[in-house]
Amino acid sequence: MSNSEEKIVDHGSDQLCLAEEPITNSIGQHAKPWKLLIVDDEEVVHSVTHLALDGFEIDGQGLEFISAYSGAEARTILRGHKDIAVILLDVVMETDRAGLDLVHFIRRELKNKLVRIILRTGQPGQSPEQEVITQYDINDYKEKTELTRQKLFSAVYTSLRSYADLYALEQNRKGLMKVISASATIFDERDISQFSQGVLEQLTSLLYLDNDAVLINTSGLLAHPEMENLHILAGTGKFKDCYGDVDISIFCSEVVERIRYVLKNKKSSYGENYWLSYYVTKSGLEQLLYLSAKDTFSVPDIEMIELFVKNVAIAHETIALLESCQK
The missing domain is CATH 3.40.50.2300 (Response regulator)
Incomplete structure (x- = not known):
């Protein structure tokens, strides 16, 4: 696939554009024994x-x-x-x-x-x-x-x-408990973070992924590729304690370059051991999900990842709309 080619996956009314990987040397993930x-x-x-x-x-x-x-x-x-x-x-x-x-x-x-x-x-x-x-x-x-x-x-x-x-089932159970707890109050308390955290934990356990995953709200702080801050909604693994406005340097240089590439081209990017999903709502709210994995992603995996990012972005957008109506 050349640098100008794109892979298109049709999801009903949404069209997913997968940008060609801009990094020639992918990062090898050392799996924990x-x-x-x-x-x-x-x-x-x-x-x-x-x-x-x-x-x-x-x-x-x-x-x-x-x-x-x-x-x-x-x-x-x-x-x-x-x-x-x-x-x-x-x-x-x-x-x-x-x-x-x-x-x-x-x-x-x-x-x-x-x-x-x-x-x-x-x-x-x-x-x-x-x-x-x-x-x-x-x-x-x-x-x-x-x-x-x-x-x-x-x-x-x-x-x-x-x-x-058994471990995947247990992690999925814990994530589901967080989703259930957050779902009851998500619109009352405007707490998108707990909801996102729970669903993210479910996603990584269901797909047997490495624990390192992070959901980023790119609207505002990271609206331009050259900005140095980002807003994290939820994270697992080494990103578990990262939340709110943080410096982009928490990522290694290769991941930073991938994030900037996706923001510039407005398309999801993938490699042998990672997936960087991009979604923008009708109102312009942008969100990214970075996932690491030991192996390449299957089509069902990709569809589940993209659906996750889409649904969280829509929930986030709905909360923002409710808040603006109440002002």
Whole structure:
């Protein structure tokens, strides 16, 4: 596609123009690794697990190995790492039931329902599989003698897929709660920010995107491409604490150039690992949504993103109209 070409997507009465990417070198996104906690009192088990899962990767994300050699040490680690995805857990450590007690701690005290727990035991007679599965909230049960490299790989792979789905659902639930809460008062309290934040969190979780996303109101402060300020309505990831009028330098130079390009050409822009959506209402209110992702966006993803920006802009415009009528 040449610099002068455009890709047009027809959405009923709206026409989406996708501008050609102005940056020749796209920014590579370094995906955060999945956190895997190994809890076992035998050093050799940790070493063998590292070796067996060497080079493991899902969707560009590798593994970060964290080791604990007792149930007590694992408790300390779990309190400090809320985002551990999978635990490979031994049963017999400092006590005969140290692993099972840790499961109780994770599920009951920490109330962590997301982390996937794979129980590994070298003494299955002490903790029969049927008893453990029915009485404890674990996700898999393996005897160390049967756990080949391939079986371990498969167990961790399926557990991580399950964790990713559950995490997305949880983030979607939290976003939906914010939307429900904000929707009841959005026009009474003129609070577009909470509404935008909730829907943005839903969007990023539904599309399995990286957490970094930001919704920008470009009317006024950023009406001209050379201005240095912008107004953020909502953000996630590294932009979560950004709100209101901020300096454009919070973005790296490549993203700043992309924003200026979109504002100048009044068209959405995209690359291999990002989408910058542009929408303008009939009254001239402009909004941008910047999203980062590990992979390219599909057509359904694009349609959902564009619909999000459009609806938030219209809601924002409606609030502004109500305020002007009451003056």
